[in-house]
Amino acid sequence: MSEAEDFARLMRELKDRGGLSYGVLARRLHTSTSTLHRYCNGEALPAEFAVVDRFARACGASAAEAVDLHRAWLLADARRRAGATAPDPVPVPVPVPVLAPDQAAAAVEAEPERTVVVGPAGMVGRAAGTGPTGAESGARPSWYRRRAAGVAAAGLTAGAVALALLAVTGPDRGTPHAGAGPGAGIGTRGSGGSASAAATPSAPGAAPGATPTDPATGTAQPSASSGGSATASAPASASAPAPVPGRAPAAPLKAAVRSHVWAAGCDHAYLAERGPGSVPPPPVQADAPAWATAQRAVHAGSQIVEITLHGTGGGAVVLEGLEVRVGARRTPPAWNVYQMSQGCGGGLTPAVFAVNLDAPRPLARPVAGNDAGNRLPAPAFPMRVSADEPVVLRVEAVTTGCDCDWSLDLRWTSPAGSGTLRLDDGGRPLRTSAATGRPVYGYALEQGRWAR
Template sequence: MSEAENFARLMRELKERAGLSYGALARRLHTSTSTLHRYCNGEALPAEFAVVDRFARACGATQGEAVDLHRAWLLADARRRAGAAAVPVPEPVAVPEPVPEPEPTVVVGPEPEPGPVARGAWYRRRAAVVAAAGVTAGAVAVALLAASGPGPGAPHAGGSTGTRTGAGASAGASAPTSAGSGSAPAPAATGAPEPTPPAGSAGSAGSAGSAGATVPAPAQPSASPPASAPGRDPVAPLKAAVRSHVWTAGCDHAYLSERGPGAVPPPPVEADAPAWATAQRAVHAGSQIVEVTLHGTGGGAVVLEDLEVRVAARRKPPAWNVYQMSQGCGGGLTPAAFAVNLDAPRPLARPVAGNDGGGTLPAPAFPLRVSAAEPAVLRVEAATTGCDCDWYLDLRWTGPAGSGTLRIDDGGRPLRTSAAAGRPVYGYAPEQGRWAR
């Protein structure tokens, strides 16, 4: 039985025991009935940990059953990411062809800039505001997993590891992004006269120059972590898979893009957000949620000691348009997690308690213990109201072979989040088939 089939079997058993219909469960999970049916049949896998946690609570799962369901999801999700990264690319076959006649050279002019944003009626959105302080259902899984024994196997999460003296770039094997190898923390650049090209999130491929134009940022090379050497920290016995496009409640998020509303396609679903944001050269607007799945790679346990926030660069926020991904959504779950204020002189990852239908979810706290059979999910929400920030996280760890730091970034590049106050805000109107204000 595959990991996905095992996860679907556990979901069906909990649903049948609870005696709840697909419709009733779907309303509690804030999803459609057909989507929940696909989860239980093994045809699809939830993209977010919070859905699994809400399902276990709605079905009245015991602590042990919730741990088994969470572990099965982590294994299935890791297998899905590994399979997506392992698709082979066929080699082109050289076929001899006659030499063609020389053709005249065609000079292609620059693509015209999008026109000015038209002023229209303010887009009316439902006034449901999702709490911005919530950042991890994964903290609940950490507490549950730490109380249980080893599971049937270890997930294979794409992502390279590193130390404080590592190579600085990473090889990402997961579909969203993966954690890179760590290097010495870079000092923050606060007063540069010329904005530096941002190496932002997976949805950011360019930066705002002095004239407002977008300059594509070159991709940084990937490298494997160096082997241990005398005088250096040992290689981290951890693997990490990083999702940098996590939406609040799976539906609410906003992006900044320099393109006009007529040139921007409709909003995607959360799973397609990285590709959509990359195509639009979009930047996370106002806040960004990062979810990190960690598990050990050796036989022993690894202790996660602390999470440090590093701001690599601060720039003036670009004067781009804001595109809301939904008309407003929300639910009874506010995940507990680590909140980061990027505007602070020395940002900290601050544990924040959550809420689930009136019940308090305890705030996450270090130290945490992970191993090959006991993964952990960390959820971090960073927010800014005053800068276009490049940032990353340093996770300090201690294991059987020593201690070191694991760099958590966006495939070897810093994460990027920009303030969006005072920018034109657009929401998508399905009945009109266009973006409107």
């Protein structure tokens, strides 16, 4: 049974036991009846955990059942993200025979006329992802040409040099390898605005990922709040590779970073330069990344970041600690504050790591939560994570005095070694700005406009 089917089974069991119809549950979850049908049949998966939490409460799930449902959703969501961002297969270079000049001359005389180009680019084309087609792969090498023996020998010599360089540099300098240096773990932008962050091993000479800078001035660049979740990934093998002397191991972790998490699923505020007449109505939480990007808006006063971690190998990984790095501090912009909701409530206050960005050296401090009167213990390191046991970290950063660019460094240890994993907003720093004294607007539904 797949992770999505297991999650759907748990939802059906809770619904049947609760005795509520799809229509009643759909209204309590603020979704459509057809969408809820798809969740319970395994045809779709909720994009946000808030939907799963409300479903469990509506069905009267116990604390243990809610935990099981949450864990099943995390596994199914991780599988969905992994399927959406599966890396392309690593191309393999094709060995090319090198002939002596007299053999090349004989081959040229025997080969019919072709129109392909001879040279080093032809030799390395497969490593760059432009290898021969299926029709060419069964034919004679495409670098033969009908020319004099001296020209053919020169072309073959250039090909031999290119092949030698390929053997030294590897099949693809942009492809991460297990045990690679600081570049290992840098992935590609996937669907839904997902981008990978860099895994920064702890090794001599390996520097952590830096805040984007202006190439002309060298100063840190402010970034508009971007959408989606960022996936920090590193290659993994079936078994932990032995450490290579002089090289730091790649992080055996994947991290899905959500940078637009609203309190109780509805309460948040953004700073935007545009006037209220030019700003569209507030979105739902799932559409917040695209809305904020279109308005060039930044998080106002506070920002909640949720990181879902799971291992990529067969063994367990120990998470040792979380460090906060502030890359830039600026004066908060004199923009308007737009509240996403006029107020909402919930019986769940998750346990978080609280970060005060105004502190000279911000720390991630564990804070206990509350679930309908039941105390939730504060998160504490070290933590254990594996492919079958994901971990969710929730970080809430606040500021009252700066427009801050910041990121997180997660320290980890595994049998293959140790290092750090950079957690940011799709390769760019997270950005949170103070909003004290700025005009505050809320959306008046009855009037269909923003009002103070």
